[in-house]
Amino acid sequence: MRTMSKALRTNIVHACLEMNRAGLNQGSSGNVSHRIVDGLLITPSGMPYHNMKPADIVRMRFDGAHKVRQRPSSEWRMHRDILQSRMEANAVVHTHSVHCAALAVHERGIPAFHYMVAVAGGKDIRCAPYARFGTQELSDHALSALDGRRACLLGHHGLVCIGSSLDAALGLAIEVETLARMYLHALAIGEPPLLSERQMAEVISAFGQMSYGHAAGADSPCAGNDQGGRADAIECN
Numbered sequence: 001m002r003t004m005s006k007a008l009r010t011n012i013v014h015a016c017l018e019m020n021r022a023g024l025n026q027g028s029s030g031n032v033s034h035r036i037v038d039g040l041l042i043t044p045s046g047m048p049y050h051n052m053k054p055a056d057i058v059r060m061r062f063d064g065a066h067k068v069r070q071r072p073s074s075e076w077r078m079h080r081d082i083l084q085s086r087m088e089a090n091a092v093v094h095t096h097s098v099h100c101a102a103l104a105v106h107e108r109g110i111p112a113f114h115y116m117v118a119v120a121g122g123k124d125i126r127c128a129p130y131a132r133f134g135t136q137e138l139s140d141h142a143l144s145a146l147d148g149r150r151a152c153l154l155g156h157h158g159l160v161c162i163g164s165s166l167d168a169a170l171g172l173a174i175e176v177e178t179l180a181r182m183y184l185h186a187l188a189i190g191e192p193p194l195l196s197e198r199q200m201a202e203v204i205s206a207f208g209q210m211s212y213g214h215a216a217g218a219d220s221p222c223a224g225n226d227q228g229g230r231a232d233a234i235e236c237n
Contacts, residue, residue: 005036005041006054008034008036008041009041009054009055009057010054011034011166012032012033012034012041012043012054012057012166013049013052013053013054013056013057015032015091015093015166015170016030016032016043016049016052017049017050018170019032019049019093019095019170019173020049020050022170022174022177023097023098023177024095024096024097024159024173024174024177025049025095025096025097026096027048027049028046028047028048028049029095029096029158030093030094030095030096030158031043031073031075031079031094032091032092032093032094032166033073033076033079033083033091033092034090034091034092034166035083035089035090035091036059038061038062039059039060039061039062039080040059040060040062040079040080040083041057041058041059041060042057042058042060042072042073042076042079043056043057043058043072043073044056044057044058044070044071044072044073045071045072045073045074046071058070058071058072058073060072060076060080062080062083062084064076064077064080074133074134075094075133075134075138076134077134077135077136077138077139078092078094078138078139078142078160079092079094080139081139081140081142081143082139082142082143082146082160082162085143086146086162088164089150089162089163089164089169090163090164090165091162091163091164091165091166091168091169091170092160092161092162092169093160093161093162093163093166093169093170093172093173094158094159094160094161095158095159095161095173095177096157096158096159097158097159097173097177097180098177099177099180099181099183099184100153100158100159100176100177100180101157101158101159102180102184103127103153103180103183103184104127104153104154104155104156104157104158104159105155105156107127107129107130107155107156108127108153109124109125109126109127109152109153110124110125110153110176110179110180110183111124111183111194112124112194112195112196112199112200113182113183113186113192113193113194113195114179114182114183114195115195115199115200115203116175116179117179117200118200118203118204118207119150119172119175119176119179119207120149120150120151120152120161120172120175120176121148121149121150121151121204122148122149122200122204123197123200123201123204125149125151125152125153125176125179126145126146126149126152126153127145127152127153127154127155128141128142128144128145128152128153128154128155129141129155130154130155130156130157131155133157138154138157141154141155142154142160146160146162150162150163150172151172151173151176159173159176159177159180161173161176
C-alpha cells in the first residue's frame with residue numbers, strides 16, 4: 001500500500017506540473033486532490049509546484065485531521081466536500097486559468113455557444129457566486145454550481161473540475177479553459193447565438209453513448225476499478 005501511496009503522490013505532483021505547462025496555473029496558484037480510502041491527498045499550501053515533492057502532498061481525513069507539521073491547501077474544504085458528495089469523482093482540479101478567470105470576474109458562466117460545452121455534463125457551465133477562498137461558503141457555492149456538472153467557474157476566482165482520475169479532471173480543465181477562450185473571442189464580435197435545449201440534449205445523449213469525458217486515466221493508481229469509477233473501497237494509504 002505504501003508503494004501505491006507514493007505512486008499517487010507522484011501523479012499529483014505531475015498533474016500540478018502539467019497544469020503549469022498547459023498554462024492553467026502560475027506559481028503556486030490552484031490545487032489538486034485525489035480520494036483515498038479514508039480521506040484525500042491534497043497539495044500543500046503556498047508551495048510552488050516546481051519545488052513540490054511527493055512527500056509534500058498532505059494526507060487528510062474527511063474530518064479535516066492531518067499531521068500538524070503539514071499545511072494543506074487553503075481550499076481543502078472545497079475538495080473534501082466535493083469528494084464526499086460526488087462519489088463518482090476521484091480527483092478534483094482547481095485552477096486560476098486566465099480565460100476562465102476573466103469570465104469569472106464578471107460572474108459569467110459559459111452558455112451553449114458551442115456543442116463542446118456538454119463535455120462538462122450539461123447544457124452550460126455555471127459560475128458560482130463569489131465567496132472568500134478557503135471558506136465553507138465557497139465550498140457550498142461550488143457544490144451547488146457543480147450539481148449535474150463536472151466543472152464550474154468560481155466567481156472572481158477560477159475553475160473547478162472533477163473526474164474519475166487525475167487525467168480526466170486535468171483534461172476537462174484544459175477543455176473548459178479552451179471553451180472560455182473561444183467564448184471570449186466570440187463575445188468580441190457580439191453575443192453569439194446559442195444552441196437550443198433540444199440540440200444540447202442531443203449532444204449530451206451522444207456523448208453519453210460514447211462515454212465522452214468519462215474515461216478514467218490509466219496512470220492513476222487509485223482510479224476505481226468498477227463501472228462507476230469509485231475509489232472508496234480502495235486501500236491507498
